[in-house]
Amino acid sequence: MKMLVCVKQVPDTTEIKIDPVKNTLIREGVPSILNPFDSYALEAAARIKDKDPSSTITVICMGPEQAKAVLKESLAIAADKAYLISGREFGGSDTLCTSYILSEAIKEIEKTEGKFDIILCGKQAIDGDTAQVGPEIAEHLGYPQVTYGLEAFVEDGMVKVKKEVEDGAEIIGIQTPCVLTFTKPSFDPRFPTIRRKMAANKANIPVLAFTDLPDIDPEKIGLKHSPTHVKKTFVPQKKTGGIKIQEETAEESAKKLFTLLSEAHVI
Amino acid sequence: MVNKTKDFWVFVETNEDGTAKNVGIELLTPGRELADAQGGRLAAVVIGCNTDAAVSEANRHGADQIIVVDSEEYRKYTTDAYTIALVSLVEKYGPLSMMIGATNNGRDLGPRVACRLQTGLTADCTALAIDEATGKVAWTRPAFGGNLMATILCPEHYPQIGTVRPGVFKKGEETEEKAEIIREEIHVSADQIRTQVLEILKDMDDEKVDLENAEIIVSGGRGVGGPEGFEPVRALAKVLGATVGSSRAAVDAGWISHAHQVGQTGKTVAPKLYIACGISGAIQHQAGMSGSDCIVAINKDPDAPIFDIADYGIVGNLFEVLPILTEEIRKARA
Numbered sequence: 001m002k003m004l005v006c007v008k009q010v011p012d013t014t015e016i017k018i019d020p021v022k023n024t025l026i027r028e029g030v031p032s033i034l035n036p037f038d039s040y041a042l043e044a045a046a047r048i049k050d051k052d053p054s055s056t057i058t059v060i061c062m063g064p065e066q067a068k069a070v071l072k073e074s075l076a077i078a079a080d081k082a083y084l085i086s087g088r089e090f091g092g093s094d095t096l097c098t099s100y101i102l103s104e105a106i107k108e109i110e111k112t113e114g115k116f117d118i119i120l121c122g123k124q125a126i127d128g129d130t131a132q133v134g135p136e137i138a139e140h141l142g143y144p145q146v147t148y149g150l151e152a153f154v155e156d157g158m159v160k161v162k163k164e165v166e167d168g169a170e171i172i173g174i175q176t177p178c179v180l181t182f183t184k185p186s187f188d189p190r191f192p193t194i195r196r197k198m199a200a201n202k203a204n205i206p207v208l209a210f211t212d213l214p215d216i217d218p219e220k221i222g223l224k225h226s227p228t229h230v231k232k233t234f235v236p237q238k239k240t241g242g243i244k245i246q247e248e249t250a251e252e253s254a255k256k257l258f259t260l261l262s263e264a265h266v267i
Numbered sequence: 268m269v270n271k272t273k274d275f276w277v278f279v280e281t282n283e284d285g286t287a288k289n290v291g292i293e294l295l296t297p298g299r300e301l302a303d304a305q306g307g308r309l310a311a312v313v314i315g316c317n318t319d320a321a322v323s324e325a326n327r328h329g330a331d332q333i334i335v336v337d338s339e340e341y342r343k344y345t346t347d348a349y350t351i352a353l354v355s356l357v358e359k360y361g362p363l364s365m366m367i368g369a370t371n372n373g374r375d376l377g378p379r380v381a382c383r384l385q386t387g388l389t390a391d392c393t394a395l396a397i398d399e400a401t402g403k404v405a406w407t408r409p410a411f412g413g414n415l416m417a418t419i420l421c422p423e424h425y426p427q428i429g430t431v432r433p434g435v436f437k438k439g440e441e442t443e444e445k446a447e448i449i450r451e452e453i454h455v456s457a458d459q460i461r462t463q464v465l466e467i468l469k470d471m472d473d474e475k476v477d478l479e480n481a482e483i484i485v486s487g488g489r490g491v492g493g494p495e496g497f498e499p500v501r502a503l504a505k506v507l508g509a510t511v512g513s514s515r516a517a518v519d520a521g522w523i524s525h526a527h528q529v530g531q532t533g534k535t536v537a538p539k540l541y542i543a544c545g546i547s548g549a550i551q552h553q554a555g556m557s558g559s560d561c562i563v564a565i566n567k568d569p570d571a572p573i574f575d576i577a578d579y580g581i582v583g584n585l586f587e588v589l590p591i592l593t594e595e596i597r598k599a600r601a
Contacts, residue, residue, distance in 0.1 A: 013412035013531070014551060025415055036532065095390075096382060126531065127411055130390040132378035135346075139382035144461035145346055147375045160465065164526065165371065166477050171466040178461075184525055184532050227387030227424035231398065231405065233417045242578035246569075250587030257563065257581055257588075258595040266540050266561045267483075267507065267596060 001055040001154060003045045004109070004116040006102060006137070007038040007074055009067040010127045018235055025235070034070040037122025039077070040182040043189035044152045045120050046078035052154065056080050058113055062090060062102060068205050075200035076192030082205050083109055089210040092223025095128075099136030104216045105208055106141065117176045118159060123148060123183045131181070138179035146172050149182040268384055270425040271361025273307030274332070278353065278367040278376075279325050281315030283342055287324050289480055290368030290433035295328045297395050297436050298366060301404065304397040305363055308332050311446070312365075314352050316342035326444040333446045334360070340455050344372045345462060348455040350379045355453055357384060362426045364404050366395075369430035369535075370479065377430045387421035389429040391535070393558065403427060412531045413554030433479050434537025435558060476526040478510055478534040483542075484559075486512035486529055487522075488552075490545015490566060490585055494522040499589035500544050506596045512536065512556075514546045530555035544585045548573025565589070 011030045019026050042059070049055040059079040061067050064086060071082035085105045093101060110116060119138075124131035131147070138145040148164045161172045161180055174180070192200070210216070219225055243260065247253040261267045277298045279291030295311060302309035310332040311325035318337045325333050336352045353376065357365070367373045367380075369391045381388035389406035398405040398420055406429040407418045421427040478484060485507065487500040497511070504511045512534075513527040529536055531551040541559035546552060548564070548571055556562070557576055564577035565585045574580040581588055 011411070013414060014549070016411055016414050016550075018414065025411065094387065095378065096385070096387060099382065129408075129410055129412070129531075130378075131374050132381075132388060132390055135375060135378035136382040139379050145375070145379070146462060147346075148371055162468075166479065168467070168469040168476075168526070170464050170468065173463045173465050175461040184528075186525055227385075228389060228419050228421045231418045231420050233410075233415055236409070236413070236416050242580070244574065244580045244582065246582045250583045251591050253581045253583050254588045254591035255595060257579055258592055258599075260579055261540075261561075261563070262599070264561070 001048055001052060001117045002114060003048065003055060003057050003118045003120060004106060005038070005042050005045050005057060005059045005074065005079065006119065006121045006133070007042070007059055007061045007070050008035045008122070008125045009033070009061065009063050009070040010035045010125050013126050032066065032069065034073050035122050035125045037124055037126070037182060037184070039122075039189045040185055041120040041122050041180075042074055042078055043185070044149065044180070044182050045118070046190060048152060048154060049078065058083070058109065058116070060085060060102070060105060060109065062086070062098065062105075071205050072200045072203065073192070075203050076197040077190060081113070082203065084205055084207045086207050087210040089218065089222055092226065093221055094226035094228045095130050095132040095136055097221050097226045099133045100140055100220050101216065102133070103137050103140035104213050106137070107215070108208060108213050115177065118152070119143070119177070119179045120152075121179065121181045123181045134179055134181035141177070141179070143177050143179050144174050145179045145181070146174055147181045149180045150185045152180055268358065268386070268425055269361065270363045272363065273305045274310050274360070274362045275302035275305055275307055276310045276312055276362040276365040276426070277330075278365065278373070279311045279313045279321055280344075280368055280370060280372060281313065281318055281321045285315055285317035285320055287313070287321035288368060288370060289438070290370060290373075290431070291321075292324055292328050292438050293433065293436045294366045294368060294431055295325065295330060296439045299329050299439070301364065301395060301397060302331075307363060310334060310362065312353065312356060313337075314341050314349060322448065323444070326446045327441045328439050329442055330446045332449065334449045334451060336451050336453050338452070338454065340460070343464065345460050346375055346379055347460045347462070349376050350383060351455050351459065352453045353380050354383050356451065357426060364427040367428065367430045369432045373430050377428060381428050384426070386424040386426060386428060389419040389421070392429045392431045393435050395429070395431065404429065409554065412551050413557070414550060432535055432537065432558070476510060478512055478527070478529060478536050481510035481536065481538050483507045483509035483540045484512045484529070484536055484538045485509045485542045485544065486514065486546060487517055487544050488514035488546030489516040489520070491517060491522065497523060499586060499593070503542065503589050503593045506593050506600065514552050543573050543577070544589060546573055547571045548576065
């Protein structure tokens, strides 16, 4: 299988603090990380390659030069080759434009690497949380999709995906080429080995700029051509704490809670 | 594309038995106001198989028009069939705006439809309004794991589309049925559907984990201490008819499956009552449950952030508190 994994560099949202005076996000000093959902997509690709070592994993990322860090991390974990897609023409793109740029970049990379059978993405990025870029890449390329994947495997020549649904999971068979997006599985993604880490640090990562994508329509990219615009952002109002119950004994506390919930007709 | 009407559409997702998922009916509530503000009709779009129950429920909740696509190929959701049907309806009728419930299927379908129509989509909204300056829909949604809210406009592309979280809006009072019902025949051939369900696996612990539609959720976190620590949590859930949830810490520790996880990397829920047991309440957990109507927290640590958002908080040991609370409820309901 020839696989392509789309990754994004995101701020670690667990480290984000709110400026209590200005009521804005403090982004300085917040570490940038490989989007966790993308690491699940990479792990899914790596597991397919474990079973069929002739498989290849190419990884791409759109972002500034610094985003090479997550490509190197992906190389260290499991990828064979990496490309950065970077250019100020791409800046400010919403999901429709971003997915268009990525789909054009994928077509361009296929000229060198050959056609990909499976394109794997994280379900969503933890900064934007939209979960739209994966399905929109699929639509731009005209491919079928399965979202909320937990793991993927190839059986009898067919790509099969274990998909999370409300009451369990389903095994879905999908035609290739296809796009799969991944949520958190029950297992942890693998760590890089020291040897792979050292090799990744030395890896040459080609950059695809706007001018390297001859077929791209400049009227379909960037802030100016994005259908959606952010009108404003604000820090949500914190709900204030309610009634604190701390009686002498746990029994008294529990009984008081029961009384309060009953009186409020909550139970 | 160009809109042909000022109508506001609500996509009403159906279950395999042809009933409506709650969120579709809930969205008719804000849909009414937004349609009126836009100066158009409120239309419900029902796609499924044997959908009479869903059509009737939409009719009793204020839709002016119901567009129905009902045939066997829509019994179970597939990306391909539903995208073909919804896109062809939009192209035919040209609504100004459309809402889709942000269920797993809604968030699978929304981007596919928006991309085929080359329009904008705002994901997972929690508040809706009409922007005064432009008259466009102002879609408000959380980002950065709930640390930031963003209001998004789609000023020049149609329809303006958003997915909206289940549980944010309440179903309205039932009213007289008045909708014009339009039935459309849209058939999708088998070879246009490029995925197939090969096997259905029920949840490992053999209970249905439908957190998104649960009215009451009892969740356990790091404080339960181990897989057996979920026993008092389950016992309370049982007397309340509640669904069992968990924090990421308990899932990562392997005490319970990911299907139960509430929070940024799990499910987003908005039940009437959310009881957090031994959950500290990190921002990622709050992102998934702060929309609950009533939050109860039981935690040993008086400084746990969960108390900042709890309506009722007990500082105490959950293993002492839960059995007594469970017993009180059992007695009251006996």
